[in-house]
Amino acid sequence: MDVFADAHPKLSPAQAVVEANRCTFCYDAPCMEACPTDIDVPGFIRGIATGNMAGAALKILEENIFGGACARVCPTEILCERACVWTEAPIAIGALQRVATDWQMARGMPFVRAAATGKRVAVVGAGPAGLSCAHGLARLGHEVVVYDNAAKPGGLNEYGIAAYKMADDFAAREVEFVLSIGGVRLELNAVTELDTLCAAYDAVFLGLGQAAVNALGVPGEDLPGVRHAVDFIAELRQSAPAGVAVPRRVVVIGGGNTAIDAATQAKLLGAEDVTILYRRGAEQMSATADEQEWAKRHGVAIKFFQAPVAVETVDGALYVVTGTQRFAADLVLKAVGQKFAGREGVAVEGGRIVVDASYATSRAGVFAGGDCVAGQDLTVRAVRDGKLAARAMHRFLEAM
Numbered sequence: 001m002d003v004f005a006d007a008h009p010k011l012s013p014a015q016a017v018v019e020a021n022r023c024t025f026c027y028d029a030p031c032m033e034a035c036p037t038d039i040d041v042p043g044f045i046r047g048i049a050t051g052n053m054a055g056a057a058l059k060i061l062e063e064n065i066f067g068g069a070c071a072r073v074c075p076t077e078i079l080c081e082r083a084c085v086w087t088e089a090p091i092a093i094g095a096l097q098r099v100a101t102d103w104q105m106a107r108g109m110p111f112v113r114a115a116a117t118g119k120r121v122a123v124v125g126a127g128p129a130g131l132s133c134a135h136g137l138a139r140l141g142h143e144v145v146v147y148d149n150a151a152k153p154g155g156l157n158e159y160g161i162a163a164y165k166m167a168d169d170f171a172a173r174e175v176e177f178v179l180s181i182g183g184v185r186l187e188l189n190a191v192t193e194l195d196t197l198c199a200a201y202d203a204v205f206l207g208l209g210q211a212a213v214n215a216l217g218v219p220g221e222d223l224p225g226v227r228h229a230v231d232f233i234a235e236l237r238q239s240a241p242a243g244v245a246v247p248r249r250v251v252v253i254g255g256g257n258t259a260i261d262a263a264t265q266a267k268l269l270g271a272e273d274v275t276i277l278y279r280r281g282a283e284q285m286s287a288t289a290d291e292q293e294w295a296k297r298h299g300v301a302i303k304f305f306q307a308p309v310a311v312e313t314v315d316g317a318l319y320v321v322t323g324t325q326r327f328a329a330d331l332v333l334k335a336v337g338q339k340f341a342g343r344e345g346v347a348v349e350g351g352r353i354v355v356d357a358s359y360a361t362s363r364a365g366v367f368a369g370g371d372c373v374a375g376q377d378l379t380v381r382a383v384r385d386g387k388l389a390a391r392a393m394h395r396f397l398e399a400m
């Protein structure tokens with residue numbers, strides 16, 4: 001059995017048509033208002049209902065070129081599906097979006113590049129923000145070079161999102177699809193310097209994500225057996241699942257997506273006893289109620305109001321100590337958030353790059369978006385930022 005099999009297997013064509021026909025195609029559709037990328041949700045659902053799959057896919061991809069990833073990873077329960085007028089049983093918008101985008105990806109890029117403008121743009125970061133921006137710029141006729149210091153493109157789609165949300169090699173296939181617009185060159189394992197990029201290109205987009213991790217800030221957090229959850233997840237994503245050994249008892253510290261994903265994946269890999277320790281209550285957790293439920297369904301225990309004050313070893317055994325209890329662990333995973341790793345040459349506030357409404361940074365010709373700027377750290381937000389930044393950069397390049 002594949003322990004990381006797709007969490008939400010695909011709807012069959014017949015199921016998709018039945019589901020699409022439940023939609024009442026609301027005027028001023030609230031689901032559309034709730035989508036950060038402004039997808040015409042009733043429009044694409046109508047396409048599926050009437051057998052016009054190409055039209056459905058175009059409506060999605062026009063606004064969100066990572067529509068396939070977002071169909072799989074978006075927390076729809078707090079976005080479009082929460083806004084759906086069918087409150088008791090919302091239309092399965094994410095699942096329908098997946099049907100249409102998978103259909104199109106199997107057939108190739110539906111858009112054609114505009115004539116070459118002669119303008120050259122550097123994008124730093126090949127995550128959803130950077131690649132969405134690169135696609136948008138290339139489609140408008142600009143020549144783009146994307147630099148990433150990782151060995152593979154895709155950002156957290158490749159290295160972070162839980163394997164059961166994005167099964168198989170979907171992340172890599174989608175990058176190939178997005179770049180098939182043409183006009184984009186990828187430079188991996190790349191080290192860049194902003195002054196050099198500014199001198200060599202007409203504009204620069206920074207989609208750097210949050211490459212650094214927060215410290216727990218308690219004694220013992222660097223003991224052997226304690227590691228960052230994002231590193232554990234990245235290792236899983238880059239290995240054959242069966243090849244990753246997990247010990248018997250795993251304690252995960254944190255309350256977000258990363259904590260849920262690390263804990264659930266540890267359980268799926270065979271850990272007997274997996275516990276998430278969170279310092280506040282269920283309502284304060286940044287992981288949604290659905291995500292908490294998902295972890296519990298897989299046998300993960302979630303303990304609330306347990307703030308670690310130390311990690312210690314006693315007679316060779318590892319413990320996480322909170323104000324009230326001691327939790328024995330063979331592996332401790334710290335999932336207390338990531339942060340922007342910093343970048344010289346642009347203004348940074350509160351640990352994120354400062355941008356205006358057009359995604360322009362403090363430095364002329366340099367734009368930024370995604371997790372490295374303030375906002376909700378979600379794939380769909382990064383894609384929206386990249387799309388809107390590409391439009392703003394196009395206006396900037398035209399005015400040059």
Ligand SMILES: Cc1cc2nc3c(=O)[nH]c(=O)nc-3n(C[C@H](O)[C@H](O)[C@H](O)COP(=O)(O)OP(=O)(O)OC[C@H]3O[C@@H](n4cnc5c(N)ncnc54)[C@H](O)[C@@H]3O)c2cc1C
Nearest residue numbers: 125127128129148149155156208209370371377378379382
């Ligand atoms: C474990 C985990 C699970 C998540 N699960 C979900 C989920 O289920 N649903 C959801 O919507 N969101 C989820 N997220 C959040 C989502 O992955 C991010 O919001 C999204 O990937 C941000 O995109 P980005 O392009 O801004 O940054 P990233 O995806 O982080 O990409 C940034 C890229 O920049 C590169 N880079 C960084 N610094 C440099 C540099 N100096 N030079 C060159 N390249 C550089 C990195 O290598 C990386 O490829 C999750 C995040 C994590 C950590």
Ligand code: SF4
Nearest residue numbers: 023024026031084085
């Ligand atoms: S709110 Fe629900 S019923 Fe109305 S258009 Fe959106 S998906 Fe369809």
